[in-house]
Amino acid sequence: MPDHDQPGTAESRPTETGPSGATEAPHGDAAATSVTGATIRLENLTKHYPGAPLPAVDGVTMDINAGELVVLVGPSGCGKSTCLRMINRLIEPTSGRISIDGEDVTDIDPVGLRRKIGYAIQASGLFPHMTVAENIAQVPRMVGWSKKKVKNRVEEMLDLVGLDPREFHSRYPRQLSGGQQQRVGVARALAADPPVLLMDEPFGAVDPITRDHLQDELIRLQRELHKTIVFVTHDFDEAIKLGDRIAVLREQSHIAQFDTPEAILTNPADDFVSGFVGAGAALKRLNLTRVRDVEIADFDTVRVDDPLQDIFDKLRSGDANELLLLDQQNRPYKWLRRGDLSRVKGSLARAGTLIHDHVTRDATLRDALEAVLTDSSGRVAVTGRRGEYIGVVDMETLLNSVHEMLEADRLAAMEHRHSLEADRARRTRAAQEGTFTTSGEAS
């Protein structure tokens, strides 16, 4: 059994195995879909910058599963970027080893290595003198794809990151908003279909709303692609939202805790992690669950191009005294209440309450709660990729789900603590009896 823990650091990472057991894949749903990612193994990775009194990264050992999104989170200057940049050898480690899919890449040609590892950075790093298409085409061209294949791939990638190829293909980076640039940056990183993607605070330079959208997009992408992603951020909420597992780093990249977001929230390893988690763990828990994980209810809908009479009849006769009015593209448009009928004089233009906010299935429950709280109807419409109506989520559903989740977390944490205690007791016993087994040492 691979021993991915050094005896010396085992204590600082008591929750390494996680409440759900060590061998289980991080996604519950990953088993069904194909995983295109590769495993990454960092072994005692150390970087000592010349002239610095202490190493910037000191003996990091970490196993990252294929198809997993691992977030490195920690205070500024703790060596996250250094750690990440050693994986694609932008920074040469002082000592230690890196293997990807079992292959030791510590000494192979870094240029070839980097073409197999997507790299996305803050402020996108797009080349300003190249069009969007040229930017995306760089890596596929370098790895020798045919012109035709590259061209198709560019379109495909733009589509994937939610930009219309016809509109954006020949634009220059400066003709894009910050969020669009970041999308292109991700498209470029993914263009040659690398199994591994490294992202260094990629959404650090965009406004909070755009950042939120980009995070949702990344989650959707990852659901489709199952890359192995190492994502660096100093924002714990971002880590919670994105990570399958989170490595909380303290100074010199010492791992304070490496576990699932749930486990870190409910069972922080020490004061440092608790401090980093900050207040409001229950609220943060809402970031961990997606709208798709709760029950999306049906709702009575009508369309703006339905005959007025039909809409009237439905409102009067139906058991619900509220209807959801969809526009011609089936997007949620207005809530219609029975009381609104009086205001309809031959047209729906004045009737009903406009819907300002809706969420996708990938939105977090926190976003959904926010939307429910601000919407007068006490519920929020759930929409698909093109904004089309799918269903609704209401306050009651949200409350129930959150209670269930918190309860489950508590149980898991308790179980985990018990197993840790049992383990410790067994180890102590073994030590007392003088039969210190290697497996006992490793766990």
Next chain:
Amino acid sequence: MNFWEYLGSRYQQVLVDTYQHASVVFQCMVIATVLGVAIGVLTYRRQWAGNLAITTTASILTIPSLALIGLLIPLVGLGVAPTVLALVLYGLLPVVRNAVVGLRGVDPALVDAAKGIGMSRTARLFKVELPLAWPPILTGIRVATQMLMGIAAIAAFASGPGLGNLIFRGISSLGSANALNQVLAGTLGIVILALLFDAAYVLIGRLTISRGIRA
């Protein structure tokens, strides 16, 4: 004979000189550009090397052109050789300086991104760094060309080609009938050439600077 009558009777000679003047400046600029950019590329990464390149080329520029050509004659003889050598040396400074400054000015995050997506050192240079440093380099080339236009006239001193011959002939026969006309024709020719070259650079800029970074 007034100036226009002079031009009318000697236009063939004037045209030949103008053509040769343009040609020698153009060719020297091509050499100076290639050399200058190469020196820039080789030195910009190291602080001392880049600064040395700039200082050296700058000190060449402080040598009076007449003196430099005079000094070159015993080494390479008369005619085209000292002219070309002097012009190339003078043309280097603006190109080298702007190449070094331009290449150093490329956003390190972009170089990092280029590296990070797997571009080799050469690819980085040709696909990212040089295209981004190209606008200042082109400005350097433009400035150098303007300078060489004037300096090339001195080349006639070493029996070199160009409009300098008209000017020199005029000056040496000052007082004779066509002296002033010769000087005038040579000078005007240089000014017009300089303007034409400048217009050409504007066009080259349009064609070679990516729309994504054009001011």
